[in-house]
Amino acid sequence: MTTFSIKGLHVDRASIPVIRGIDLQAGSGEISVVLGSNGAGKTTMLESLSGIIPAKSGSIALDDRQLLKLRAGARAKAGLSHVEQGRTVFSEMTTEENLKVALHPDADLKEAYDLFPELLQRRDVKAGMLSGGEQQMVVIARSIVNRPRVIMIDEMSSGLAPVIVSRLMRAVRQLADDGMAVVLVEQFAALALAIGNRAYVLRRGQVVYDGGCEALAKDPAHLHKLYLGDAAA
Ligand SMILES: Nc1ncnc2c1ncn2[C@@H]1O[C@H](COP(=O)(O)OP(=O)(O)OP(=O)(O)O)[C@@H](O)[C@H]1O
Numbered sequence: 001m002t003t004f005s006i007k008g009l010h011v012d013r014a015s016i017p018v019i020r021g022i023d024l025q026a027g028s029g030e031i032s033v034v035l036g037s038n039g040a041g042k043t044t045m046l047e048s049l050s051g052i053i054p055a056k057s058g059s060i061a062l063d064d065r066q067l068l069k070l071r072a073g074a075r076a077k078a079g080l081s082h083v084e085q086g087r088t089v090f091s092e093m094t095t096e097e098n099l100k101v102a103l104h105p106d107a108d109l110k111e112a113y114d115l116f117p118e119l120l121q122r123r124d125v126k127a128g129m130l131s132g133g134e135q136q137m138v139v140i141a142r143s144i145v146n147r148p149r150v151i152m153i154d155e156m157s158s159g160l161a162p163v164i165v166s167r168l169m170r171a172v173r174q175l176a177d178d179g180m181a182v183v184l185v186e187q188f189a190a191l192a193l194a195i196g197n198r199a200y201v202l203r204r205g206q207v208v209y210d211g212g213c214e215a216l217a218k219d220p221a222h223l224h225k226l227y228l229g230d231a232a233a
Pocket residue numbers: 013014018036037038039040041042043044045
């Protein structure tokens with residue numbers, strides 16, 4: 001069992017406070033869905049958790065281990081994986097070469113292909129020739145080859161057709177069911193809430209909702225108000 005636990009996280013960008021005291025948790029087998037309007041701070045939060053940008057203060061713990069002071073590489077070694085926005089594949093390399101880029105010598109690709117069997121048929125195709133959905137599959141599959149304990153996924157659905165988004169959501173659910181702790185930043189709120197366990201809504205760098213996904217999914221008016229904040233009052 002893994003518990004990824006964030007407490008009192010503060011992050012500045014260009015000396016401006018962007019994340020202002022966030023608490024968040026994800027455990028093995030759980031998807032913690034993070035929602036919020038543009039600029040709420042979702043990407044900044046993930047980047048500070050994986051160590052791409054520094055956090056100003058707070059606690060980032062993987063079980064009993066404190067990660068705050070570790071560099072990005074050490075956090076990855078400790079079991080954190082971050083699927084960044086933008087679906088970055090190596091276009092001139094095949095699907096399989098893309099999957100092997102980060103592979104440890106003792107790891108194999110079985111889990112990657114089990115998660116997305118559709119990639120098996122595309123293994124020798126250059127990644128630049130794949131569809132947007134297939135490229136997203138490659139990026140997610142590449143992030144699990146070294147068996148992370150926590151996977152953080154940023155806006156995987158951006159620009160994809162709803163049928164592909166549903167397919168990706170099923171795969172993310174499978175990762176959690178296989179024991180990973182998942183932090184899922186999403187714009188497609190309804191689809192994410194349908195597969196998630198805990199939900200967090202961020203507004204201006206703070207958590208304005210922390211509760212079950214099911215309750216929020218059943219109350220779209222509440223969700224709307226949480227997004228808009230004072231403007232909806
Ligand atoms: N490199 C940067 N330098 C300075 N400020 C930044 C930088 N990146 C983001 N910001 C600011 O930080 C705030 C949060 O941005 P962030 O991208 O984390 O939000 P988000 O919730 O992920 O939004 P979106 O859904 O649009 O991606 C915004 O006000 C943004 O302008």
